[in-house]
Amino acid sequence: MSLPPGFLEELRNRSSLSQVVGRKVTWEQKKTNISKGDYWAPCPFHSEKTASFHVDDKKGFYYCFGCHEKGDAISFIRNSENVSFIEAVEILAREAGMTMPARDPKAQEKIDINKELANIMESAVQFYKMQFNGSNAKSAKDYIKSRGLSGDTINIFEIGFAPNDRTSLSQFLLNKGIPEDKIIDAGLAIKPDDGGNIFDRFRGRIMFPIRNTQGRCIAFGGRAMDPNARAKYLNSNETALFDKGRSLYNHGLAREASGKANSLIVAEGYMDVIALSQFGFKHAVAPLGTAITENQLALIWRIHHEPIIALDGDTAGLRAALRLIDLALPLLETGKSLRFCILPTGQDPDDILKEKGAAYMQELLENAVPMVNLLWQRETEGKDFDSPERRALLDKSLRTAVMKIRDKSIRHHYGQAIKELRYKLFAPINNGLNPLNKSRSLGYSQVWGKKPKLMASANTKSSMLAIQSDETNWRLRESLILASAIKNQSAALKNESALERCPITTPDLVEIMNAILINLHIKKTDAGMSDSFEENIQNSLGYSPIDKLMKLKPLKKHPYLKNNTDPDLIQQTLEEELAKHVALIGAQNEIKEAEQDLTGLVDEGLTWRLQQAAMAKTKATRAIEEEDSETDENSLEMSKNLQNMLDNQIWVKKTR
Numbered sequence: 058m059s060l061p062p063g064f065l066e067e068l069r070n071r072s073s074l075s076q077v078v079g080r081k082v083t084w085e086q087k088k089t090n091i092s093k094g095d096y097w098a099p100c101p102f103h104s105e106k107t108a109s110f111h112v113d114d115k116k117g118f119y120y121c122f123g124c125h126e127k128g129d130a131i132s133f134i135r136n137s138e139n140v141s142f143i144e145a146v147e148i149l150a151r152e153a154g155m156t157m158p159a160r161d162p163k164a165q166e167k168i169d170i171n172k173e174l175a176n177i178m179e180s181a182v183q184f185y186k187m188q189f190n191g192s193n194a195k196s197a198k199d200y201i202k203s204r205g206l207s208g209d210t211i212n213i214f215e216i217g218f219a220p221n222d223r224t225s226l227s228q229f230l231l232n233k234g235i236p237e238d239k240i241i242d243a244g245l246a247i248k249p250d251d252g253g254n255i256f257d258r259f260r261g262r263i264m265f266p267i268r269n270t271q272g273r274c275i276a277f278g279g280r281a282m283d284p285n286a287r288a289k290y291l292n293s294n295e296t297a298l299f300d301k302g303r304s305l306y307n308h309g310l311a312r313e314a315s316g317k318a319n320s321l322i323v324a325e326g327y328m329d330v331i332a333l334s335q336f337g338f339k340h341a342v343a344p345l346g347t348a349i350t351e352n353q354l355a356l357i358w359r360i361h362h363e364p365i366i367a368l369d370g371d372t373a374g375l376r377a378a379l380r381l382i383d384l385a386l387p388l389l390e391t392g393k394s395l396r397f398c399i400l401p402t403g404q405d406p407d408d409i410l411k412e413k414g415a416a417y418m419q420e421l422l423e424n425a426v427p428m429v430n431l432l433w434q435r436e437t438e439g440k441d442f443d444s445p446e447r448r449a450l451l452d453k454s455l456r457t458a459v460m461k462i463r464d465k466s467i468r469h470h471y472g473q474a475i476k477e478l479r480y481k482l483f484a485p486i487n488n489g490l491n492p493l494n495k496s497r498s499l500g501y502s503q504v505w506g507k508k509p510k511l512m513a514s515a516n517t518k519s520s521m522l523a524i525q526s527d528e529t530n531w532r533l534r535e536s537l538i539l540a541s542a543i544k545n546q547s548a549a550l551k552n553e554s555a556l557e558r559c560p561i562t563t564p565d566l567v568e569i570m571n572a573i574l575i576n577l578h579i580k581k582t583d584a585g586m587s588d589s590f591e592e593n594i595q596n597s598l599g600y601s602p603i604d605k606l607m608k609l610k611p612l613k614k615h616p617y618l619k620n621n622t623d624p625d626l627i628q629q630t631l632e633e634e635l636a637k638h639v640a641l642i643g644a645q646n647e648i649k650e651a652e653q654d655l656t657g658l659v660d661e662g663l664t665w666r667l668q669q670a671a672m673a674k675t676k677a678t679r680a681i682e683e684e685d686s687e688t689d690e691n692s693l694e695m696s697k698n699l700q701n702m703l704d705n706q707i708w709v710k711k712t713r
Contacts, residue, residue: 063297063298064155064158065131065146066269066270066271067155067303068131068146068149068150068153068155069117069129069130069131070270070303070355070356070359071153071155071355072117072130072149072152072153073114073359074112074113074114074117074118074119074129074130074133075094075096075112075114077133077134077149077152078098078101078112078119078133079096081101081137082098082099082101082110083098083099084096084097084098085097085098085099085108088108091362091392092319092362092363093115093316093319094114094115094316095111095112095113095114095316096111096112096114097109097110097111097112098110098112100121100123100124102121102124102126102136102137103121103123103124103126105123107123109121109122109123110122110123110126115312115315115316115359115360115361116312117129117130119133130149131145131146131149134148134149167297170242170297171297171298173239174239174242174243174296174297174298175273175274175275177230177235177239177243177245178243178245178266178273178274178275178276178298180229180235181226181230181243181245181274181277182215182217182266184217184226184230185217185218185219185226185264185277186215186216186217187217188217188219188225189211189216189217189218189263189264191218193218193220194218194220197218197282200263200282201216201263204328204332204407205332205335205411206331206332206335207335210331210334210335213310213334214265214266214307214331214334215265215266216263216264216265217263217264217266218262218263219257219259219260219261219262219264219279220260220261221260221261221282222257222260223257223260224254224255224256224257226245226246226257226259227240227245227246227255227256230245237255240255241255242296242297243296243298244258244276244277244293244294244295244296244298244299245257245258245259245277245293246258258291258293258294259277259279259291261281261282261286262279262280262281262282262291263279263280263282264277264278264279265277265278265279265280265306265327267292267293267299267304267306268308268309269304269308269309270308270309271309272309273298275293275298275299275304276292276293276296276298276299276301276304276345277292277293278290278291278292278293278306278327278345278346279291279292280327280328290326290327290346292345292346301345301347302347302350302352302353303350303352303353303356304345304353305342305343305344305345305353305356305357306326306327306330306342306343306344306345307330307334307341307342307343308342308356308360310334310339311330311339311340311341311342311360312360314339314340315340315360315361317340318338318339318340319361320340320361320364320365320422321340321341321342321357321360321361321364321365322340322341322342322364322365322367322422323341323342323343323344323349323357323364323365323366323367324341324342324343324367324368324406325343325344325368325369325374325377325405326343326346328405328407329341329343329367329405329406329407330342330343332405332406332407333406333410333418335410336410336414336415336418337415338415338418340361341367342357342360348377348380348381348384349377349381349384350384351384351388354381354385354388355388358393362392362394363393363394363395363396364395364396365396365398365422365425366378366381366395366396366397366425367398367400367406367421367422367425368397368398368399368400369400369403369404369405370399370400370401370402370403370404371402371403374399374400375399378397378399378431379431379435381395382428382432382435382458383458383461385428386432386458386459386461386462387461387462387463388463389462389463389464389467390463390464390467391464391466391467394427394428395427395428396425396426396427396428397425397426397427397428397430397431398421398424398425398426400421406418409421427474429471429474429475429478430478432455432458432475433455433475433478436454436455437451437482442482442483445554448483451479452479453578455475455479456575459471459472459475459575460579465596465597466599468575469572469575469597469598469599472571472572472574472597473568473571473575476571476574476575531562531563531638531641532563532566532609533609533611533612534634534637534638534641535561535562535563535566535638536563536606536609536612537611537612537615537618537630537634538556538559538634538635538638539566539569539570539573539602539606540603540606540607540612540618541618541627541628541630541631541634542556542573542631543573543590543591543594543602543603543606544591544603544618544622544627545624545627545628545631546590547624547628548624548627548628548631548632549573549577549590549631550577550578551628552631552632552635553574553577555632555635555639556570556573556574556635557574558639559635559638559639560638560639560642562642568598569594569598569602569605569606572594572597572598572602573594575597576590576593576594576597579593591603615630617629617630618630
C-alpha cells in the first residue's frame with residue numbers, strides 16, 4: 058500500500074518516540090534528561106543491564122550502542138511487536154489520532170508530483186536570491202541593511218527579492234521547461250479568471266523561503282517594499298506541499314539549536330526570528346502570519362516541553378497571547394506547558410537587541426511568567442471588584458477557564474495558584490499579622506486620641522502568649538468544618554462566601570479547602586467528572602481528604618459525620634463551626650495586633666483593646682466548650698489572670 062505524500066512526515070511529527078519506547082523500557086533516571094528530550098534505558102532488543110539504548114525525542118530517532126539497532130517510531134514498533142511496515146503505521150496512526158488513508162493506486166504518482174513541485178520551489182529560491190544580488194533590488198538591500206542583517210545571516214536564511222514585475226519568475230521557470238500548470242500548483246503564479254496569461258504571486262517583495270524539517274522549501278513569505286501595499290506580509294497559498302497551520306518558520310534549524318540551548322522561543326514573525334538568530338538566539342520559530350494553531354502548538358511542544366512565547370508589547374501582541382491561552386488550556390499535560398515573555402510596549406525583539414543587547418533580551422526571557430499569571434491578568438486587569446457580584450463574576454470566569462484543563466493534576470494546581478493570586482488581590486495588608494483577618498479593629502487611642510503611657514510588665518506578654526497556646530486545637534475545628542463541607546455539597550454551596558473567608562491556620566489543610574472551592578461548582582454532567590463531590594475532591598488531591606480528616610478521634614465519634622446523617626444536621630454543624638472559628642480567629646488576631654504594639658510602653662487604649670479581645674476570645678471559647686460538654690480550665694484561668702493584670706495596670710495609673 059502506498060501512502061500519500063506527507064502522511065508519514067505528519068505521523069512522525071505527531072508521535073512522541075519517548076512515549077512509544079517508554080511502554081517497553083524503564084528509563085535510567087541518572088542519565089535521562091527529559092527537558093532536553095534525551096532518554097536512556099537498557100536496550101529492549103538485546104539482553105543487557107546497562108543503559109546503552111538512547112532515544113533522541115526531539116529528532117525522533119533511537120540508537121543502541123550495544124547492538125547498533127537504530128530507527129524511528131515506526132521501525133521501533135515493527136521490531137518490538139514483530140509487525141509489518143503498514144501494520145506499524147496503523148498502530149502509530151491510531152495512537153496519534155490520525156485516520157489511515159484509503160488504498161490509493163496512484164499514491165506513487167502523487168509522490169513523484171510533489172518531488173517535482175519541490176524542485177520547482179528550489180528553482181524559485183535560486184531565482185529570488187539572484188535577483189536580490191542584482192541591480193533592481195536596491196530598495197530591498199537598503200531595507201535589509203537598515204535592519205542590521207549581516208551577510209552570513211542573509212545567506213543562512215536565503216533572503217531573496219521578487220522584482221516588481223508581473224511575469225519575471227514565471228518566465229524564468231517557463232524558460233527552464235517547467236509547465237505552466239506546475240508553476241501554479243507550486244503556488245508561485247496565479248491564473249486569471251478571464252483565462253489570460255499567468256502572473257507572479259509575489260511582486261516587489263523581500264522573500265523568505267519556508268522550509269520543512271527535512272530542509273525542503275515548501276512555501277515563501279514576502280514582505281512588501283511598497284508602504285501602500287494591501288498586505289505588508291504575504292504567504293504562499295496552501296498547496297500539496299504547504300499547510301500553513303501545520304508549519305513553522307525556521308523549524309529545522311531551531312529544532313537542532315533548541316537541544317543545545319534547552320529552550321525554544323516563539324516569536325511573531327520572520328524578522329523577529331532572523332534578528333534573534335543573528336544575536337545568538339538560534340532556537341526561535343514563528344507561526345506564519347496567523348495566530349498559533351493547535352497543530353503548530355503540537356509541533357512546538359515536540360521541539361521543547363516549555364517554550365517561551367515572546368510577543369510584542371502592543372495590543373496585537375497581547376491579544377495573540379490571550380488567544381493562545383484558550384487554545385492551550387485543554388492541551389496542557391505533565392511535560393507540556395508555556396511561559397510568556399511580553400516585551401516592553403512598542404518594541405519587538407529586533408528593537409530590544411539593537412538598543413540593549415543580547416544580555417538584556419536573555420534577562421527578559423529568563424523572567425518569562427507561567428501561563429496561569431497571564432490568565433489571571435486577562436481576567437483582572439483594569440477591572441474593579443468592589444462588590445460581591447463582581448467577585449462572583451471573576452470566580453465564574455476563572456472556574457470556566459480552569460475547567461478547560463483536561464489533566465486533573467494540572468487542573469488542581471491551577472486552582473491552587475489562582476486561589477493564591479485571588480487571596481493577594483482581596484486580602485488587605487495587615488502589618489505581618491494573619492493575612493486572612495479581613496478587618497482590623499481600631500484601638501482606643503486611635504479613636505479617642507493619645508493617652509498617658511505606662512510601662513508594660515513582662516507578665517503582660519507572657520500572659521498573652523499563654524492565651525495563644527490553644528492554637529493547637531484549631532486543627533480539630535478546621536477539620537470539622539472541612540469534613541462537613543465535603544459531606545454536604547449543598548451546604549457548602551450555601552456557605553461558599555463564608556468558606557472563602559474562613560482562615561485555615563493548619564498548613565496541610567489549606568489544600569483541602571482549595572480543592573473544595575475548586576470543585577464546588579462542578580456539575581455531574583461535566584466531561585470526565587464523577588457524580589460524587591467527595592470523589593472529585595479526592596481526584597484533585599490525589600488522596601482521600603475524609604480519611605485524613607477522620608483520623609482525629611473526636612471527628613470519628615461525631616454523630617453528624619456518620620453515613621446517612623440528616624443533611625440539615627451537617628449544614629447546621631458547618632454554619633455553627635464557621636461562625637465560631639471566625640470569632641476565635643478575630644479575637645486572636647486582635648491580641649496579636651496589640652502584642653505587636655507592646656514595644657515597652659502601653660496606654661489605656663491598648664489595655665482596653667487587650668481587655669476586649671480577651672473577653673471576645675473567652676466568649677467564643679465558652680460557646681465551643683458548652684457545645685462539646687468540655688471545659689478548658691486553662692483558657693478560662695488565663696483569661697481571668699489577664700483581666701486581673703489589666704485591672705492592676707489601670708489601678709496603678711490612677712493611683713499615680
